[in-house]
Amino acid sequence: MSESSDAKAMSEWVTAVARELGLENAVEAGPTVDMVLDLTSDVAHGVSRPAAPVTAFLIGVAAGRADDPAVAARDYAGKVSRMAAGWDADTERAVPANDQSQRA
DSSP: OOHHHHHHHHHHHHHHHHHHTTOTTTOOHHHHHHHHHHHHHHHHHHTOTTHHHHHHHHHHHHHHTSSSHHHHHHHHHHHHHHHHHTTTSOTTTOOOTTOGGGOO
């Protein structure tokens, strides 16, 4: 399967799942897919491969509880990506999980 057919299949799949879950107008397929792929890549490389889909699920649950889920998902994805980048870093660079002083 070529990269463009992968992208087409992904777009069709995300559109179908969004429709099935009643989320047609709640997510923009392109930006959402890019955000999730970037996040899961960061987690897979910085923490562990199996942690990536679970992390995406947790962000989705947390974002779903927010007043504006799309904005919350982007915010949470950014925070968790930064957390993953420093997960196994030395103590000078690492940011402890849930360090309130590091939150924006």
